[in-house]
Amino acid sequence: MEAVSYQDVNSHVIDRCKEGDNRAQYELYKLYSKAMFNVSMRITNDYAEAEDVLQEAFISAFRNLHAFKSEASFGSWLKKIVVNAAINAIRKRRSELVPMDEQVVAEVADEQFEDDSEWKVDNVRRAIQKLPDGYRVVLSLYLLEGFDHAEIGEVLGITESTSKSQYSRAKKKLLEIMKEPQFSV
The missing domain is CATH 1.10.1740.10 (RNA polymerase sigma factor, region 2, helix turn helix motif)
Incomplete structure (x- = not known):
């Protein structure tokens, strides 16, 4: 080609x-x-x-x-x-990805919030900033920069399955953060 x-x-x-x-x-x-x-x-x-x-x-x-x-x-x-x-x-700065086993964590089911106002852009941005470095990097590379898990694995020196696990855990943690009172309207 x-x-x-x-x-x-x-x-x-x-x-x-x-x-x-x-x-x-x-x-x-x-x-x-x-x-x-x-x-x-x-x-x-x-x-x-x-x-x-x-x-x-x-x-x-x-x-x-x-x-x-x-x-x-x-x-x-x-x-x-x-x-x-x-x-x-x-x-x-010696940050490491959150430790985990190599198994792919099952995808976290998308949760629906009762009040859509919780998903205001500024709230999501602030919540992403609260994620641990490893979660935030994988989530940002995947969702915001358009990398796939194989590319993320290559860039970070981790396996593709670890990238998927980090992403899944990042989504779950992000949902937890978004439920905190300071993110409510």
Whole structure:
């Protein structure tokens, strides 16, 4: 199968960056920094650390821009760098995934809340922030970043079944958190 080349709408800026144009680097930073900060923040759950991860990721991206081959969008290439940098930051602070056996935990049945107001976006965001690092990372990568369990396993160095278990437990814990009084209206 032949590799498909992706024509990025910002390819002219990327080309200028490859030539060492600092203004183009700043322009690319402005185009992607907010979205990439949000990715970093969802994984690290710490504003200062998310900023550090963002800067590290852009430095790495600019140093390795020659490796960008336009097989996907620049944004998705950069997002992988940000995700890896955020996960490395979590590892540096010695957080570990919540211990468990390798068996896949049965999917938690979707619970219905009597009052839909409990599911306001801000409440869900705050509840996700309360999850332990391991749960939050897997949940964020799966639900918010669109990774599948095999990809999560590869990135985190865990098995696919462990990723599924972490995700299942994260959903269950999230439901518990959402039932706490401070998340009620």
